[in-house]
Amino acid sequence: MIIIIVASTVAYLLLVSFWREFCHFRRVPTLRSPNHDQGPWPRVSIIIPARNEARNIARCLDGALFQHYPWYEVLVVDDNSTDATPHILRQYDARYRHLRVVQGSALPSGWTGKTHACQQAALLARGEWLVFLDADTVPQPDLIAALIDHARQQHLDLLTIFPFLELQTFWERVILPPFVSLIQATFPFERLNAPDVRPDEVIANGQCILVRYRAYSSIGGHGAVRDDVLEDVRLAQKLRAAGFRTGAVEGIAYLRARMYTNSREVIEGLTKNAVAGYQSGAGRSIWAGLQQYLLAFAPLWFLGWAIGVLVAQSNLFSWIVLIEALIVLTVAFSFWGWRLHQRYRLPIAYGLFWQLGLLCYGSIALRSLWRVRTGRGVHWKGRTYAGT
Secondary structure, three states: OHHHHHHHHHHHHHHHHHHHHHHHHHOOOEOOOOOOOOOOOOOEEEEEEEOOOOOOHHHHHHHHOOOOOOOEEEEEEEOOOOOOHHHHHHHHHOOOOOEEEEEOOOOOOOOOHHHHHHHHHHHHOOOOEEEEEOOOEEEOOOHHHHHHHHHHHHOOOEEEEEOEEOOOOHHHHHHHHHHHHHHHHHOOHHHHOOOOOOHHHOOOOOOEEEEEHHHHHHOOHHHHHOOOOOHHHHHHHHHHHOOOOEEEEEOOOOEEEOOOOOHHHHHHHHHHHHHHHHHHHOHHHHHHHHHHHHHHHHHHHHHHHHHHHHHHOOOHHHHHHHHHHHHHHHHHHHHHHHHHHHHHOOOHHHHHHHHHHHHHHHHHHHHHHHHHHOOOOEEEOOEEEOOO
């Protein structure tokens, strides 16, 4: 009888946890359709840093240059690319008057490549608002209008969105969704958008950041985070510390991104961010990570224990325990499969690999920590950074 009570209590707690995760997922704020009749619209400068982005830059420019917005410019900084990126940019520069291509200067000491590229473009920008886009993103036609509309309605000085991730290879599909889940568990949306949010609770996603130029320049722009690998988060935190309002929403209908294309790129990219992300989230990163790993593996542990009970004593009670464990595991895999399908349009069967993805990311994070602690640094786009 005691076994039944223990098993029922565990099953209840786990089912409640999954219900809370489900409700939390359903409450995530999303970027809404803009009201194009609202005006006057402020001038916007879209800034795209590009280093060795021959594979992506055309898609990005095709979206950025054809926005349903009345007054904007596009600035692309060629950050000393060694592939075909400069050739592609020259072709676009010759065709579009509202595009300016900037040849980046040599990377000075104490800067990361991206912060230096963004700072150079921002100094040339003429917009009241700046939109920083990664070169591997694909803006949809209403992106800028939706960003400005939301920022004005919410009286924000910085708005960041999380795009729809295009996941095509097996390891992209397995590792990246749990990685994003860990980020959002560490920085929940309800706190990101709270009026009293503390600077250390703020995050920004460098794939897309809208920021008021006046606020940006008041803290020194990207110069304030010049040596930080996680420059997007630090920029938002410094703006919040300076008294400016920040916000974050999902924008899967307005921006797409293909972050990586194979397992090597996944490992290299996440290695770059892992330690910096841990340091940014501090103790919350550990706590949120423990919760995510516990929720992922507890149903399996529960099933293992139930099987052990059944082997030890095959009776009605042990069969009830096994049935409860199977129900919890079914709910768990169903939730992850539903979540992956809703958020990434993946087959529901990928829910079966959720634990594998968490284990893989944990291994990448430990590898990143080891590289930084041993002085090897982390590599990204042909450059080595010591870490933060």
